[in-house]
Amino acid sequence: MRYSRQRELITEIIKGRKDHPTADMIYQSARELEPNISLGTVYRNLKLLSDDKVIITLETEDKRLHYDGDTSRHSHFICSKCGKIIDLFKPSETPSEIKEAGLFVTGEKCVYYGYCTDCNN
Amino acid sequence: MRYSRQRELITEIIKGRKDHPTADMIYQSARELEPNISLGTVYRNLKLLSDDKVIITLETEDKRLHYDGDTSRHSHFICSKCGKIIDLFKPSETPSEIKEAGLFVTGEKCVYYGYCTDCNN
DNA sequence: TTCCTTGCAAATCGTTTGCATAATG
DNA sequence: CATTATGCAAACGATTTGCAAGGAA
Numbered sequence: 001m002r003y004s005r006q007r008e009l010i011t012e013i014i015k016g017r018k019d020h021p022t023a024d025m026i027y028q029s030a031r032e033l034e035p036n037i038s039l040g041t042v043y044r045n046l047k048l049l050s051d052d053k054v055i056i057t058l059e060t061e062d063k064r065l066h067y068d069g070d071t072s073r074h075s076h077f078i079c080s081k082c083g084k085i086i087d088l089f090k091p092s093e094t095p096s097e098i099k100e101a102g103l104f105v106t107g108e109k110c111v112y113y114g115y116c117t118d119c120n121n
Numbered sequence: 122m123r124y125s126r127q128r129e130l131i132t133e134i135i136k137g138r139k140d141h142p143t144a145d146m147i148y149q150s151a152r153e154l155e156p157n158i159s160l161g162t163v164y165r166n167l168k169l170l171s172d173d174k175v176i177i178t179l180e181t182e183d184k185r186l187h188y189d190g191d192t193s194r195h196s197h198f199i200c201s202k203c204g205k206i207i208d209l210f211k212p213s214e215t216p217s218e219i220k221e222a223g224l225f226v227t228g229e230k231c232v233y234y235g236y237c238t239d240c241n242n
Numbered sequence: 243t244t245c246c247t248t249g250c251a252a253a254t255c256g257t258t259t260g261c262a263t264a265a266t267g
Numbered sequence: 268c269a270t271t272a273t274g275c276a277a278a279c280g281a282t283t284t285g286c287a288a289g290g291a292a
Contacts, residue, residue: 002246002291023282038249043282045247059180063257064281075216077224086224092213095196098233103198103207105235112219114226123266123271144257159274164257166272184282185256247290254283264273 001052006030006037007045014055014069020076020085022064058085058109075110081119088112122173127151127158128166135176135190141197141206143185179206179230196231202240209233 013029014021021029027042046067049055058066060078066085075088091110098105114120134150135142142150148163167188170176179187181199187206196209212231219226235241 004247004291006248036249038251040250040283041248044284047283057182059182061178061180077219077222077226080227086222088216088218090216090218092216094233095209095211095213097209097211098198098235101198101207102238102241103233103235104241105198105233106201107234108232109234110231111229112215112224112226113228113230114219114224117223120223120225125265125272127273157274159276161258161275162273165259168258244292245290246292248288250286250288252283252285254281256279256281258277258279260277261275262273263275264271266271267269 001048004045006034006041007048009034009037010042010045011049011054011069014049014067017069018087020058020066020068022066024064026067058111060085060111061113073108075112077112077114077116079116079119080113081115084116084118086116122169125166127155127162128169130155130158131163131166132170132175132190135170135188138190139208141179141187141189143187145185147188179232181206181232182234194229196233198233198235198237200237200240201234202236205237205239207237 009030010026013026023043023046027039030037030042050057053071056068056071058068058076060066062083073091075091077086077088094105094108130151131147134147144164144167148160151158151163171178174192177189177192179189179197181187183204194212196212198207198209215226215229
């Protein structure tokens with residue numbers, strides 16, 4: 001893969017934040033440093049980066065892909081009211097049923113839904 | 122909610138199968154008994170049914186919503202090659218971190234990715 | 243020079259929605 | 268009769284893609 005200033009910027013943006021931005025949020029952020037960057041380029045690079053497992057995607061109920069620069073094994077909690085995504089760094093163990101069934105696991109995406117402390121009042 | 126033949130049919134279809142069909146698959150199936158049913162009606166009712174928690178939605182990497190008539194607590198395994206979705210009826214327990222953080226959980230969606238026994242050869 | 247990457251805009255595709263008509267209670 | 272649900276088709280919104288021009292190796 002050839003170097004590109006845009007891809008490097010996009011990678012830095014995702015790796016540098018702890019929220020879980022959508023493509024458009026990353027695009028907005030990228031435009032601050034690279035005003036001519038296009039949304040297509042952002043999407044193209046996000047695809048490349050997630051294919052290469054440099055970043056992770058999160059499919060949520062809001063119908064937009066969220067991106068996560070942290071590729072370590074962890075789960076997520078999503079507030080159904082404010083949409084905030086909270087990292088859970090102590091994920092539960094993989095169901096024993098999986099190896100019992102002879103399935104080969106390459107990854108997992110556990111999302112818990114509910115209300116965060118701010119919204120549960 | 123008023124009765125409709127179409128909604129009843131859609132509910133029966135989802136409850137009657139053990140795979141995790143997309144809206145279009147349900148539409149194709151529904152047309153066999155109700156040839157004039159429209160895709161819009163299928164989508165409208167799927168939304169109603171999932172809002173009422175009569176069925177469950179599964180957001181997957183294939184960018185289409187999958188529907189599940191089984192609303193009991195369970196997880197899923199998705200084969201990255203053939204796309205098959207396998208139910209895991211012994212889900213792992215909710216991370217302790219959640220209650221420690223004071224979060225209020227209403228639901229969970231745990232998806233494991235990998236290769237099924239057919240595709241791992 | 244080769245060919246990967248970009249910006250731009252048009253296209254794609256799953257899903258939603260407006261509207262006139264049909265069906266339910 | 269009052270309203271909700273439908274079929275149809277158009278609209279939507281997130282994401283993808285074709286293409287000509289720019290940049291990396």
